Amino acid sequence: MQPNGGIDQACGIVALECDDPDDAGFWTRVAEARARVDAGFALVFFSSLRFAAGPLGTALAQACPDLRYAACSTAGEITRAGVSEGNLVVILFPAASFRIEALCVRDLRNAGMERIVAQVGEAKRAFIAAGAPEAESTANRFALCLIDGLSFAEEAATAALHWGLDDVPLLGGSAGDDMRFGATTLILDGEPASDAALLILVETPVPFHIFKTDNFVPTPNKLVVTRSDPDRRIVHEFNAAPAAAEYARVIGIDPDSLSPMSFASHPLVVRVGGEYYCRSVQKMNDDGSLSFFCAIDDGIVMTVAEPAGMTRTTRAAFEAVRERIGGIDFVLGFDCVLRRIDARNRQVTHRIAEIYRDNNVIGFNTYGEQYLSMHLNQTFTGIAFGPGTAQETGA
Template sequence: MDANAWTQFGCGVVALTARQPDDARFWADLEAAAQSSAYSLGLIFYSQDSFPADLLRSKMAECAVGLPYAACSTADEIGGVDEGAGRCLAILFPKDQFAITPFRIDGIRSIGFDRIVAQVKRERQAFEHDPAPFAGTEDKGDTFALCLIDGLSVVEEMVTAALHWALEDIPLLGGSAGDSMHFSKTSLILNGAAGDDCAIVLLCRSRIPFKIFKTDNFIPTDRKLVVTRSDPARRIIYEFNAAEAASEYALAVGLDPSSLSPLSFASHPLVVRVGGEYYCRSVQKVNPDGSLSFFCAIDDGIVLTVAEPTGMSRSTREAFESVDAEIGGIDFVLGFDCALRRIDAQNRQATQRINAIYDAYNVLGFNTYGEQYLSMHLNHTFTGIAFAKPPAEPETPS
């Protein structure tokens, strides 16, 4: 492999990036990785604008025969050699450190909670009964689960709750697939089979110590909006406080209703209080009738609080520093960062500071339409899994 085209971390994980589909070096590197048979899975995050799903499937079938892979479209990609939007990012997990079993849950809009639980339990039981996941060692590693979910399915809360229930003590995190903020159609691919109304779950064993964590940066204000008319199934709010939703939201945040945009929603998130903690319920878009579509579940009677983001770079840095100290040094982080956090960072001219933090801790991942963390579907949050640096090799006496 060309050393300029890829990054390898201490645990053997490799990151490859391509800016255009005709990047011959990228596909040659993937072909070499597949032929080596050294990797248990490739995890691919891609921009549909530059890498349509059918093209990606075709290129993987041509260049990476024998390499299992899971892929999803994004609102943007994070990390790798070549920075910027509109890329394809491939993360390769070595077999000697990671044992990964992927499966797909189809028809998530209609399948229902119980059927998801039953499928995941079957997969988990088979995964847990593997007597020797790592050849030549009795070490079974520690387990976690990743999920990639159609970010336009409007059922992420139900899917996340079902996964959490079925996985029992296996910690879960993940991200909702995006489509570069077009809000039209996402795509997910598992070993060449593509779809949108689905979720991909990865059951993972890692011989590398890890820590799952999350961070956000919003402070609730005293401004309240009561949902008085909504369509929960479609995540649409028609009225706040018995008035048109868009106008009432604009009044609460001090903006002209005609000026509302993704930047407005990123700068003035709404939060709901659950069990003493606040969780974001971010607005996706304004509809022509003055209603608001949301990224997370809503319902009549919910009281939403206007929040103000504050200190994103500080809170992000503190979260990473804490995890780094806890695990004895971060090798790399697999991360899922809300697209609205990215927009808010741009608005506050904090993008360079955030990117510097992500670069310092080797964050690989994507900007999402929602984040999953244990049993919760979240917005305006970074969720991640940090893997520890390998122990330093003892020095050889001279």
């Protein structure tokens, strides 16, 4: 931990945070950190309620001219204090140990899988060709994505990105807007984008491992989607009854009491290939329908699940990663906002925060998570970097 408010790791990654939009000294610290590690790329996560995209981009350009960066608005930030809201987080990657390229995939709703696959495949080939001749193995490459969390296209886009990347593993998070559900913000090198995905290709000698964890257990209770609007991810009916009323009946509460806390405590899951994946409810609408974070359609059978042991499963996931790569130096994390709500509801926020602090997790709360080819909900996805030394990383 550095006295300037950053996290400075052996692998060279530096993370700094700020909760005051008027803190000019923050950008001085960012500039100093950039110079210290010779950073070539930055990830920026910010609360759109506290930090405006325009001034943020201007301040970063003035502090660090020519620094490439990808940014997105969030539904909360993971900082040194754990999970909080109203922050700005800047993560700097040293050029000596992280070769990074980024592109923007636009018009997700209308792009079509073939166009995305072709664009990503071309970018991947160019990225590999530009690398060192000895870096032939894909074992030291991964890809990050930041996706508009209100694009209604995350499933198809994630599958297309994964297909275009082929053997390069993918993970990431869906941008949020502080639970307002109006519009999210993506920025690549000062250029804003919506209905888009930012894809960041990374090559590094630093040991890393991509992982995910969740904590829901399926129950016998089933809900069949009998009337829906797939384009807007709205379910009007479950089991031929009004969606909100039927969901409330099955989980045993009054429909008027439904809230984000209810949806976090009683997630809905679907079974794919023998595994269960969350299809979380975003909100209840005035007409009694339910809006979802993930794709839905008529005929889908959803199972009501119950979260169980978030602290235990989260700690176990990090312990497994630590054993796999010989220790954890830094974790870039994408944590579903519904996990944050559920942790608060179950009064385990401080325990989850402690796990994140112990493992140097920095990232943001999402409207959905990407893991390989899947778009998920109510999941933590992350990439852990091992304790590479300055000599090993070339720093």
